[in-house]
Amino acid sequence: MQRTRPAALVAACAAGALLLAGCTSDTGGRRAQERAEQAAAAGRADTPRITVALITHGAPGDTFWDTVRKGAEQAAAKDNAELIYAGDPAASEQAALIENAVDQDVDGIALTMPDPEALSAAIDRAHAAGIPVVGLNAGLPAWQDAGLLSYFGQDESVTGRAFGDRLNDLDARHGVCVVHEQGNVSQEQRCSGVAETFEGELETLYVDGTDMPSVRSTVEARLRQDDSIDYVVALGAPFALAAVGSVADAGSDAGIATFDLNPELATAIRDGDIAFAVDQQPYLQGYLAIDALWLHRFNGNVSGGGEEPVLTGPAFVDRDSVEDIADYIENGTR
Template identity: 60%
Template sequence: MDRSSRPRSRRITPALALAAAAALALAGCSSSSGGKKAEEGGGGGSAGKAGTPRIKIALVTHQSPGDTFWDIVRKGAEAAAAKDNVELIYSADPNAGNQAGLVQNAIDQKVDGIAVTLAKPDALKDVVARAKAAGIPVVGLNSGVGDWQQLGLLEFFGQDETVAGEALGKRLNEVGAKKAVCVMHEQGNVGLTQRCDGVKKTFSGTLENLFVNGTDMPSVKSTITAKLKRDGDIDHVVALGAPIALTATQSVSEAGSDAEVATFDLNKELTKAISAGTIEFAVDQQPYLQGYLAIDSLWLYENNGNYMGGGEQPVLTGPAFVDKSNVAGVDAFATKGTR
């Protein structure tokens, strides 16, 4: 994965990077229709399929069981794999040590590329180095915007979680919030910590972190409910994922609280909750795009030596706000499972 033998690209903006990727991807596709779906169960489909030799790419995430966010990431990856004639191998484990083991499994299978999330980058550092030593290109997505370069990854696709948190903090100020809790559903996840820290940086009111076990929704509900009952001054619950936000709306109702719920990330149930007014707004990082670009970028690198951002800049997929004013334009895609 050593880039030293390749000419350095000039710095480009994320928008230009996306445009270049799209153009190159389309150029590499055959004109035939009805592309075959990836062996792992493609989603989205494509107008054609690349005529390039079939390659094998592993996507390894820190998905927890039942977290629908990752279904969207995977759909994007599967759509790119179907278009690019890629055999996609998907695996996930929220335990960082186990996730590192899954990356090692991909190395042992001699895959042609690896896309990996870096929620706990220190635990992935050694195995990423082993992938590089084996000559396997590695890209990052979703988590690790502050660590991907240090670990020597080729590219990164996601949002800057600190910037996203700061944007949400400013939005809380705009809606007149005074006291909020930021619900942390996975301890040790650097991206979630950055979100709450970003909110705290720009929010002019009082913010407190509330830790919950994100793998146990009844526990999440009872913890948030108890907090709201103890502190009637809380006017906003900030969730860091759609399932947590939807559970938080139940807590608000059960506690008899007037608190509003805002969140990071979407799913089809959450866009409907925004339409109904039970969720105030959400920050969208476009997970489908993250999965799609991660796989497509490895195909581009394999077949044309391309890497986006010049090896220096992340390709940002967010943040963007979704609220009642624009949710209608998002809901149709969320219903398909791609937003």
């Protein structure tokens, strides 16, 4: 809903009223305050206020989810919605968070599905309560079977295959794909996709993504065991940054490439410590998911028509292209 001209006019009026209030009466001051409040609300939906929940499998300290949440918060502010955010990497706990949202009688739920089967009962309960549910980020193969209205994210298999092609361009011969959430279908899809097109050898290494020192030491140990490994494939920015330390500690010449971005990783790309990263636009995922719930509630819209996912990636970021989006990365919107 665009209100550029009225917003500017109200803002100007509010400013003028505030100046006038300084030399007139309390009535003028109240009017100025009212106009200032109107200016602050400009651009916000005038629909009744609703409450929506965003429930992810995000682990504490993983900056990726800060970006998803920021997008969701921006959409909620625009849509006059209260946003409840919660996340837990354990599937059973994520299911409990969905149940809690149902108990709170929210108006819509946006969620990730790293383990669709473990979340199915909680999602069914939301459907039974008449609460619309959309998916984002994880669970692309299962979103329709789960009865979700829409899905926002990237096709992990397609992205993995493109990633493998990039490794071939770098003449990589032996890679290790580091899975930081065992059982997460999206991460398994990424590694499988890489393996489909990568012409070298690719092995999978499982690490505990909730323990970053352990991630660093586990990757280091594998590099020490086999000096033929020439590329570490990370599935998230914090884990790629940990791998920079692993490579240094092991005295390895292995390169590092990763899925996902954050400001520190952008710096590592600039410095040449990371070869490239996949940008799946997590801010956009959070924003679109919450906006879709509002659009469905007040206009009956279904993004993708309920038949196709809305793809937000992939795009590749390397030393040549990182400056093009550097400001957005620093702002926490890419």
